Amino acid sequence: MATNTPVRERTRREILQQAMALFQEKGYNATSLQDIATAAGCSKATVLYHFSDKTGVLVAVLEPSHTALSKLVAEASALPAAEAQELAIGRFVELAVEFRGLISVLQDLFGSLGEMPEFSELVAEGLRLTGLLAGGTGNQLELDIAKFAINGLLGECRHPGERTDAELHELCDTALRRLLRPPA
Amino acid sequence: MATNTPVRERTRREILQQAMALFQEKGYNATSLQDIATAAGCSKATVLYHFSDKTGVLVAVLEPSHTALSKLVAEASALPAAEAQELAIGRFVELAVEFRGLISVLQDLFGSLGEMPEFSELVAEGLRLTGLLAGGTGNQLELDIAKFAINGLLGECRHPGERTDAELHELCDTALRRLLRPPA
DNA sequence: TTGAAAACTGGCCGAGCGGTCAGGAACTAT
């Protein structure tokens, strides 16, 4: 009990870290379990000893960002529409910057996410965020614009090294406000 | 010479048509040569008789939209910046609507497009479009906003059946104008 | 009618994938 990192956790963490890097770099589908194992310095079988299957690795990689999104949606949902929109824009941009690398992973999965039951909650939360960003109006055009905004933001968070966090933050903030809060 | 559709062209067309539909439906990577062959009512070997390899099918499927984009970029490039931007916005939206299905194919490939030499020209043309949409200013933020706009538009063109062409057109037009021509 | 050219195909290949399993290695409490 000298080290508080039992062997189990140490390996798990290493696998997750390398998997995250690879998913960002090459996408989820293009990354094989063998790739992850090699990068983590263990065997493919070890990866599957720590995680149920390949999807299990993805779930674990996405978990921190998922809970952060849940928290944001929960907080904003408790507010009146206008304030909820303001909070959603600001916090969503922060989230996007914080997890900028992971976002390209989501992008890679947009086609198949719907068919993975493990992520139905994540998808639902994304939809709720759309509603909040649209300002609570039922207006279909504004809802679609909000989706448009999310797509733009997701796409723009790729290419990790090219922009500082501050630059990315400014870009996303400007774009979201132009789209979602157009001057009357 | 009675029919002006020699056997060769007839089969080629059928393959391309079915390949396009499948690429739109399931994405390029998730579509196998066997899928295409079955849908086209021929054998996998026949597909490879008409096209050099799987990438060759993709190139052919993308060709009409590619030339349309080239034409747009060429025309706009000949104009002064402000008019070029206006033309680029309008024509690009039309293009996106016309080829709305194909766009999800591009989306599916964004990660790997850069590494396929067959598409370097397409990528370069996309970059030039970005510059035109940004209004010709060297301003980095506006350039990034233009990229943001393209990403948003690409993402929004998925899910073919959900919107009419007119609705999609209005959505893209509104979004692009909010992003790229913000009131001073 | 015929024979060469074009169009097409079944069968095969090597590679890579996600996933399983029996058993070896390392750690730990006694």
Next chain:
DNA sequence: ATAGTTCCTGACCGCTCGGCCAGTTTTCAA
């Protein structure tokens, strides 16, 4: 030292993929 538990692995399985090739069928001009 020893026995039990946890951690790890090489070998293997079934499957699908893109691509190739020898050979058959179809087309079409002479």
